[in-house]
Amino acid sequence: MALKSFVEVKLDSHFSIHNLPFGVFKHGGDDAAPRPGVAIGDYVLDLSAIHSAGLFDGPFLCNSDCFHQSNLNKFLELGRPAWKEARSTLQKLLSCAIYDEPALQNNASLKQKALLPMGEVEMVLPIAIGDYTDFFSSKHHAKNCGLIFRGPENPVNPNWFHLPIAYHGRASSIVISGTDIIRPRGQGHPSGNSPPYFGPSRKLDFELEMAAVVGPGNELGKPIDVNNAADHIFGVVLMNDWSARDIQAWEYVPLGPFLGKSFGTTISPWIVTLDALQPFACDAPNQTPPPLPYLAENISKNYDISLEVRIKPSGEENSFTVTNSNFNNLYWTLTQQLAHHTINGCNLRPGDLLGTGTISGPEPESYGCLLELTWNGTKELSVGKSTRRFLEDGDEVIISGICKGNGYNVGFGTCSGKILPCLP
Amino acid sequence: MALKSFVEVKLDSHFSIHNLPFGVFKHGGDDAAPRPGVAIGDYVLDLSAIHSAGLFDGPFLCNSDCFHQSNLNKFLELGRPAWKEARSTLQKLLSCAIYDEPALQNNASLKQKALLPMGEVEMVLPIAIGDYTDFFSSKHHAKNCGLIFRGPENPVNPNWFHLPIAYHGRASSIVISGTDIIRPRGQGHPSGNSPPYFGPSRKLDFELEMAAVVGPGNELGKPIDVNNAADHIFGVVLMNDWSARDIQAWEYVPLGPFLGKSFGTTISPWIVTLDALQPFACDAPNQTPPPLPYLAENISKNYDISLEVRIKPSGEENSFTVTNSNFNNLYWTLTQQLAHHTINGCNLRPGDLLGTGTISGPEPESYGCLLELTWNGTKELSVGKSTRRFLEDGDEVIISGICKGNGYNVGFGTCSGKILPCLP
Ligand SMILES: [Ca+2]
Ligand SMILES: [Ca+2]
Ligand SMILES: [Mg+2]
Ligand SMILES: [Mg+2]
Ligand code: NI
Numbered sequence: 001m002a003l004k005s006f007v008e009v010k011l012d013s014h015f016s017i018h019n020l021p022f023g024v025f026k027h028g029g030d031d032a033a034p035r036p037g038v039a040i041g042d043y044v045l046d047l048s049a050i051h052s053a054g055l056f057d058g059p060f061l062c063n064s065d066c067f068h069q070s071n072l073n074k075f076l077e078l079g080r081p082a083w084k085e086a087r088s089t090l091q092k093l094l095s096c097a098i099y100d101e102p103a104l105q106n107n108a109s110l111k112q113k114a115l116l117p118m119g120e121v122e123m124v125l126p127i128a129i130g131d132y133t134d135f136f137s138s139k140h141h142a143k144n145c146g147l148i149f150r151g152p153e154n155p156v157n158p159n160w161f162h163l164p165i166a167y168h169g170r171a172s173s174i175v176i177s178g179t180d181i182i183r184p185r186g187q188g189h190p191s192g193n194s195p196p197y198f199g200p201s202r203k204l205d206f207e208l209e210m211a212a213v214v215g216p217g218n219e220l221g222k223p224i225d226v227n228n229a230a231d232h233i234f235g236v237v238l239m240n241d242w243s244a245r246d247i248q249a250w251e252y253v254p255l256g257p258f259l260g261k262s263f264g265t266t267i268s269p270w271i272v273t274l275d276a277l278q279p280f281a282c283d284a285p286n287q288t289p290p291p292l293p294y295l296a297e298n299i300s301k302n303y304d305i306s307l308e309v310r311i312k313p314s315g316e317e318n319s320f321t322v323t324n325s326n327f328n329n330l331y332w333t334l335t336q337q338l339a340h341h342t343i344n345g346c347n348l349r350p351g352d353l354l355g356t357g358t359i360s361g362p363e364p365e366s367y368g369c370l371l372e373l374t375w376n377g378t379k380e381l382s383v384g385k386s387t388r389r390f391l392e393d394g395d396e397v398i399i400s401g402i403c404k405g406n407g408y409n410v411g412f413g414t415c416s417g418k419i420l421p422c423l424p
Numbered sequence: 425m426a427l428k429s430f431v432e433v434k435l436d437s438h439f440s441i442h443n444l445p446f447g448v449f450k451h452g453g454d455d456a457a458p459r460p461g462v463a464i465g466d467y468v469l470d471l472s473a474i475h476s477a478g479l480f481d482g483p484f485l486c487n488s489d490c491f492h493q494s495n496l497n498k499f500l501e502l503g504r505p506a507w508k509e510a511r512s513t514l515q516k517l518l519s520c521a522i523y524d525e526p527a528l529q530n531n532a533s534l535k536q537k538a539l540l541p542m543g544e545v546e547m548v549l550p551i552a553i554g555d556y557t558d559f560f561s562s563k564h565h566a567k568n569c570g571l572i573f574r575g576p577e578n579p580v581n582p583n584w585f586h587l588p589i590a591y592h593g594r595a596s597s598i599v600i601s602g603t604d605i606i607r608p609r610g611q612g613h614p615s616g617n618s619p620p621y622f623g624p625s626r627k628l629d630f631e632l633e634m635a636a637v638v639g640p641g642n643e644l645g646k647p648i649d650v651n652n653a654a655d656h657i658f659g660v661v662l663m664n665d666w667s668a669r670d671i672q673a674w675e676y677v678p679l680g681p682f683l684g685k686s687f688g689t690t691i692s693p694w695i696v697t698l699d700a701l702q703p704f705a706c707d708a709p710n711q712t713p714p715p716l717p718y719l720a721e722n723i724s725k726n727y728d729i730s731l732e733v734r735i736k737p738s739g740e741e742n743s744f745t746v747t748n749s750n751f752n753n754l755y756w757t758l759t760q761q762l763a764h765h766t767i768n769g770c771n772l773r774p775g776d777l778l779g780t781g782t783i784s785g786p787e788p789e790s791y792g793c794l795l796e797l798t799w800n801g802t803k804e805l806s807v808g809k810s811t812r813r814f815l816e817d818g819d820e821v822i823i824s825g826i827c828k829g830n831g832y833n834v835g836f837g838t839c840s841g842k843i844l845p846c847l848p
Contacts, residue, residue, distance in 0.1 A: 131596050136679060145678075157677050162620050163611055167679035168592035168686070172555050172771045173644055182645035184768035187587055187716065196586050198716050220597055220688065221606035221847070247768065253581050254569075255560060255591035256680020259768040262592070264644065292611065292622050344608035344671065344683040345846075347596050422769075423645070 005094045006105045007115065009041035014402060014411020016041075018279075020090050021270035021412070022235070024071055025121040034070040034124050039270055039413070040094055042118050049114035055093060055103055058085040071128045072271070076215045076234050076350040083215070083234065087275055123178075123269035126237075127213060127351035129171045132265070133341060134209075134241060134355035136165040137332040141360035144372040149249070161289060164332035164340045169241075169355065170262035177268050177415045181242055183393060183422040184263035188246030196250060200422045203245035203377065204391040207358040208309050208368035208399055210327055211239040212334045213271050214352040218342055226297045226339035230274060232348065233334055238268035238307075238399045238415035239355050245371055245390070267353070268399070268415035276410050280304045280403040284333045294343055295336050302328040305412075307359060307401045309368075311383045314394020320384045323373060325359050325366040327401070393421040429518045430529045431539065433465035438826060438835020440465075442703075444514050445694035445836070446659070448495055449545040458494040458548050463694050463837070464518055466542050473538035479517060479527055482509040495552045496695070500639045500658050500774040507639070507658065511699055547602075547693035551637060551775035553595045556689070557765060558633075558665060558779035560589040561756040565784035568796040573673070585713060588756035588764045593665075593779065594686035601692050601839045605666055607817060607846040608687035612670030620674060624846045627669035627801060628815040631782040632733050632792035632823055634751055635663040636758045637695050638776040642766055650721045650763035654698060656772065657758055662692035662731075662823045662839035663779050669795055669814070691777070692823070692839035700834050704728045704827040708757045718767055719760050726752040729836075731783060731825045733792075735807050738818020744808045747797060749783050749790040751825070817845040 005017040015021065021039050026032045027046070037044040047056075047067040056062055060082035066075040075082065093104040104110060136142055139156065142165075146155025159165065175181075183204055187196040215234040218224050224232055241261060248260025284300040305327035312319035332340075337354055358368040367373045370390055374381050377389035391397065396419075401412035429441040439445065445463050450456045451470070461468040471480075471491040480486055484506035490499040499506065517528040528534060560566055563580065566589075570579025583589065599605075607628055611620040639658040642648050648656055665685060672684025708724040729751035736743035756764075761778055782792040791797045794814055797805050801813035815821065820843075825836035 131594060149678075159613070159620075159674055159677065163675060165675065165679055166682050168594055168682065170555060170592055170770060171595070172641075172773050172776070173769075175644070182769050185647070186768045189583070195713070196583075196716070198718065217596075220599070223609070244768070250583055251587060251589065252678065252680070253583065254573075254676065254680070255589055256676070256678070258590050258592065259764070259770065262770040263768040289619070292620070294622065340683075344610045344668070344687040345597075345606050346594060346683065346686040349596050352596070 003091065004096050005040055006096045007040045007043055007094060013041050014409050014413050015039040016408035016410065017091060017094055018405060018408050019272060019276050019410040020087060021272045021276070022072055022126065023269045023271065024124050024126040026124060027116055027121045036067050036069065036072055036075065038090060043115045044118055044121050045094070046114045046116060049110065050093070053110055056089055058089060060085045072126050073128050073351040076127070076213065079216045080231050083273060084275065087273065123176060125174070125176050126269060126271055129174055129351055129353050130349045132169040132171045132174060132353040133166050134169045134357060135332065135337050136357040137330045137337065138357055138360045138368065139331045140329060140362050141358040141368060141372065144360060144367065148371065148376045162292070164337045166341070167256045169265065173262055174265045174267060174353065177266055177417070179266065179417060180420045181264045181417045182420045184244050184247065184259070185422050186244060186247035186259050187250055189250040201244035201246055202390070204419065205243045205245050205370045206309065206391065206397045207241035207243055208307060208323065208325060209239040209241050209355050209358055210236050210401065211267060211353045211355040212236055212338070214348045214354065215350060217349040218347055220347040221345040223342040223345060224339055226295055226335055229335035229338040232338060233274055235271040235273040236277065237271055238401050238412045240266040240397060240399055240415055240417060241355060242266065243369070266415055266417045268412055270413050272410060272412055277303050277403065279405060280410065282328055285331055287331070291336070295340060297333070297335060300333055302330060302333060304328055305401050305403050307399065310398045311388065312396040312398065313383055313386055316384055318384060319396070319398055322381060322383065323365065323367055325361045325368055327359060329359050329361045330356055391419050393419050395419050427515065428520050429464055430520045431464045431467055431518060437465050438833050438837050439463040440832035440834065441515055441518050442829060442832050443696060443700050443834040444511060445696045445700065446496055446550065447693045447695065448548050448550040450548060451540055451545045460491050460493065460496055460499065462514060467539045468542055468545050469518070470538045470540060473534065474517065477534055480513055482513060484509045495775070496550050497552050497775040500637065503640045504655050507697060508699065511697065547600055549598065549600050550693060550695055553598055553775055553777050554773045556593040556595045556598060556777040557590050558593045558781060559756065559761050560781040561754045561761065562781055562784045562792065563755045564753060564786050565782040565792060565796065568784060568791065572795065572800045586716070588761045590765070591680045593689065597686055598689045598691060598777065601690055601841070603690065603841060604844045605688045605841045606844045608668050608671065608683070609846050610668060610671035610683050611674055613674040625668035625670055626814070628843065629667045629669050629794045630733065630815065630821045631665035631667055632731060632747065632749060633663040633665050633779050633782055634660050634825065635691060635777045635779040636660055636762070638772045638778065639774060641773040642771055644771040645769040647766040647769060648763055650719055650759055653759035653762040656762055657698055659695040659697040660701065661695055662825050662836045664690040664821060664823055664839055664841060665779060666690065667793070690839055690841045692836055694837050696834060696836055701727050701827065703829060704834065706752055709755055711755070715760070719764060721757070721759055724757055726754060726757060728752050729825050729827050731823065734822045735812065736820040736822065737807055737810055740808055742808060743820070743822055746805060746807065747789060747791055749785045749792055751783060753783050753785045754780055815843050817843050819843050
């Protein structure tokens with residue numbers, strides 16, 4: 001890969017010039033206005049400064065105010081041609097002058113203004129999320145949940161193989177990586193005819209997920225064809241769908257998960273674009289039975305994204321790996337998820353978030369949540385010097401994801417959150 | 425009731441001076457900026473004009489720009505003291521001068537500008553809805569659904585009596601009364617081991633509901649006490665939670681309703697405030713088993729609101745009543761719903777919508793949806809000259825709701841929508 005940035009990008013950095021993920025940051029204190037940026041090495045490039053300097057000179061972006069907003073929704077709405085224009089402009093600007101474009105590299109005052117050390121900025125939610133949907137697209141996860149909750153007879157419900165099962169999640173409680181999560185209180189029901197108990201969740205869990213960020217939406221009543229669905233997906237983030245298993249188990253029949261999930265969902269700050277993920281595309285799994293025509297795609301793609309979850313117990317210096325999985329464990333593709341979501345006419349809007357569901361692999365070391373890793377708390381998982389059945393107060397959960405290219409990475413950074421005890 | 429408006433309010437009008445429901449309207453074509461108004465008789469009072477004239481002279485509203493917005497969210501956020509101030513200012517301004525306040529009645533040019541015939545305005549969604557939740561709070565509805573889908577053994581799930589069951593709905597597809605609803609397509613599954621079919625829903629239904637509109641929200645992690653919950657509810661609208669029963673039945677295990685609901689949800693344009701409903705408060709039903717402490721309220725209130733659903737088949741002159749119910753059929757109160765929603769720390773925001781769930785009464789004539797009225801299509805319901813098992817293309821469904829006072833009404837107007845055939 002000949003492309004090289006004049007900004008130093010260490011070999012293990014997630015943010016090479018091949019990546020250029022989009023986020024929104026604040027610089028200069030709490031009162032600073034949030035603005036869009038891309039990550040490059042250990043720096044954030046301020047897109048509002050680049051735009052103000054007239055360096056977005058392509059037809060889609062030169063007269064747009066989309067980089068002078070406090071979220072990316074307006075940019076997302078512009079669609080793939082504008083995204084491609086932004087990407088190629090930025091790759092040119094950030095590449096070494098010997099390759100291409102000296103406008104930024106040789107402009108010391110602009111560099112000073114626009115290239116900010118990552119340690120100096122605070123990342124905020126990159127999008128205003130109108131609606132958040134969570135799918136259930138790993139067969140291994142669906143099977144393990146079925147075995148745990150319903151037993152060995154037909155652990156995977158028959159509908160699962162015909163459609164990407166999903167439910168609506170809570171948009172208001174989606175938070176940015178680094179936000180503490182307060183242990184939820186609620187009702188649980190231990191067994192049989194005993195009355196429910198009430199109190200802090202005793203079975204607090206993480207869920208290793210990723211989520212697609214919707215670009216242009218669709219009109220109510222007008223489904224998106226599965227073969228055009230990719231044009232409606234801007235990119236992907238890491239997601240931790242925190243789950244209180246005791247609350248969930250007691251409440252979820254017949255209308256699905258509610259308070260067992262809605263106390264918080266964490267996403268990573270950097271949206272990695274589908275364009276940056278393109279070199280890591282791989283075949284999606286064969287689907288048997290074959291999907292109905294509206295879900296049958298000409299090209300069915302997954303992505304080879306290595307995923308890891310670490311837990312850092314309170315007071316420990318180190319964090320410890322509890323699972324390793326990969327995005328390519330998903331059975332239903334992102335594009336099938338999106339097409340299914342709209343087949344009834346449901347309208348998507350720019351900035352909507354589509355979670356994949358817990359990304360569990362086939363091996364026990366690749367399960368995507370403690371429910372599966374400890375088999376609903378029936379066995380212990382070692383975490384450094386201690387063990388876990390479920391999360392304890394003070395635990396920090398850190399998800400990371402990375403695509404390894406030839407001499408460069410396209411990484412997602414991390415998605416982390418620490419559990420705080422619930423209020424008295 | 426001595427209070428009387430100088431604006432003519434016919435005896436059967438829903439919009440007496442005791443009501444004064446809030447909505448958002450456009451006047452003067454599609455390009456006109458939406459602005460807040462209240463309904464009085466056959467008129468809409470433009471609140472931006474009243475504010476500009478300096479007539480909101482109380483401490484909460486005189487310097488607020490909440491009535492110069494395109495939705496009510498900013499007003500909702502101000503909370504009950506501001507709502508009470510608005511109500512008393514408006515009751516003074518709209519009352520006959522002999523009672524009180526001539527500022528509007530005697531100002532011909534302001535009346536001309538601010539009092540608009542309802543027939544001249546177009547109502548739009550009154551709120552920006554961040555999250556929409558749908559509860560399941562009528563025992564009769566829960567029982568009938570259980571009988572139909574799971575049979576006579578324990579038709580109501582044991583959790584139902586311990587907590588107000590709910591799920592997250594789709595916010596993007598909430599539309600204002602009068603918007604056509606396109607019949608959704610999707611998968612259904614007739615029986616046994618047959619493969620699913622795909623096509624236009626064969627079991628399209630309405631659901632008679634009401635929905636609470638949230639005022640001030642809460643911080644993530646900080647539940648709202650059930651005894652303060654009323655201060656977080658601005659008012660109530662009528663709601664039709666359109667439902668495709670075949671899609672819903674096939675998809676809903678284990679994560680709940682999704683595409684069977686998300687193609688459209690209709691609300692009425694006028695938010696009737698809790699203050700206006702106060703004279704129609706009545707005791708909520710006794711709850712056995714007694715609710716857990718976090719759901720036990722000092723005063724547990726329902727409201728006596730008569731509800732009716734009519735269907736107007738395509739080509740018919742008339743509409744025909746298919747059910748009569750009452751808001752007081754709900755088992756869980758609005759305040760219990762709201763307190764439960766936040767007990768895990770979930771944050772509500774101004775403008776959030778909390779649907780009650782289908783409001784079915786005990787008698788077959790008071791069931792709140794066709795699923796119950798035709799017992800999942802096993803019997804026919806007469807609708808004028810024809811019969812229905814489920815909705816047909818061209819059917820218009822009209823929900824209305826009214827509280828009858830002594831010589832005046834506090835009504836909700838109507839919540840209507842017509843079914844269009846799905847696209848080819
Ligand atoms: Ca999940
Ligand atoms: Ca409903
Ligand atoms: Mg969550
Ligand atoms: Mg609906
Ligand atoms: Ni006019």
